[in-house]
Amino acid sequence: MGKIGFAIDMDGTIYKGNDLIPGAVDFINFLKTSNIPFLFLTNNSSNPRQHYVVKLRRMGFDIGENDILTSAVATSQYIMNNRKGKKTFPLATPDVTVELSSMGVDITDSDPDMVLLTFDRTITFDKINRAYHFIMEGAELIATHPDDLCPTEEAYDVDIGPFIRLFESLTGKKALVIGKPNELMLKMAASKMNVDEDEVIMVGDRLYTDMRMAHDAGTRSIMVLTGEARVEDLEDSDIRPTHVVRSVGDIPSLIISGKI
Numbered sequence: 001m002g003k004i005g006f007a008i009d010m011d012g013t014i015y016k017g018n019d020l021i022p023g024a025v026d027f028i029n030f031l032k033t034s035n036i037p038f039l040f041l042t043n044n045s046s047n048p049r050q051h052y053v054v055k056l057r058r059m060g061f062d063i064g065e066n067d068i069l070t071s072a073v074a075t076s077q078y079i080m081n082n083r084k085g086k087k088t089f090p091l092a093t094p095d096v097t098v099e100l101s102s103m104g105v106d107i108t109d110s111d112p113d114m115v116l117l118t119f120d121r122t123i124t125f126d127k128i129n130r131a132y133h134f135i136m137e138g139a140e141l142i143a144t145h146p147d148d149l150c151p152t153e154e155a156y157d158v159d160i161g162p163f164i165r166l167f168e169s170l171t172g173k174k175a176l177v178i179g180k181p182n183e184l185m186l187k188m189a190a191s192k193m194n195v196d197e198d199e200v201i202m203v204g205d206r207l208y209t210d211m212r213m214a215h216d217a218g219t220r221s222i223m224v225l226t227g228e229a230r231v232e233d234l235e236d237s238d239i240r241p242t243h244v245v246r247s248v249g250d251i252p253s254l255i256i257s258g259k260i
Helices: 023-035 050-058 071-082 095-104 125-136 163-169 183-193 207-217 230-236 248-256
Strands: 003-007 036-044 066-072 087-091 114-117 142-145 149-150 156-158 198-204 221-224 244-245
Touching: 003 183, 023 248, 036 050, 036 183, 050 066, 050 163, 050 230, 066 071, 066 183, 066 198, 071 095, 071 156, 087 095, 087 125, 114 125, 114 163, 125 163, 142 163, 183 207, 198 248, 207 221, 244 248
Parallel strands: 003 036, 003 198, 036 066, 087 114, 114 142, 198 221, 221 244
Antiparallel strands: 149 156
């Protein structure tokens, strides 16, 4: 067995909205003192990495931008590796648009090669309508992630999944989705942590993104019960996480006991 690395979901796994999940800071500190590499993975593409750095530091985490991989960043890397020189019309918040541009994505508001759908909390009818026409004129539809809902402190907000289906229904074109459960996110995480892909342990709260990605990639996984997934959900699922725990606070004991 090689060196392990932890790919850790954020929303519903280490916090819900602005509420820190108990044991999360201790878990990350344990990984740091044990010299076990980790990377925060989030499908939430409504904010740039710096937003999460500020949020996590306020919660007590000692981390930086290099410890975070958002689906928007992963999508930017995909575009630069596979669509370099192509123009992109983003449905994205202003801050995320700036981050996309800073990573080399050629942003345009006319005649794009691609329409990029992110979790755009500033979305308007005009953006939706223009994106529709661009796609009908031949632009490729790319989405950062497939989540239907985004967890908050008390409930869930509408995410971009319904918008993906909207554009697919209107245009008859299939979106290319980069974020979890696409294994691209896991490959990028492994590369950033300098570990083998099969030694990445995915930690998260969602069966259809976090656990599905680990399942499809053949890697180990830990499902936490602090977010969306419930134990009962496993009854009708083909996904079997390696471990199911109450929260990330239970993971250090698994490592210490040699179960991981």
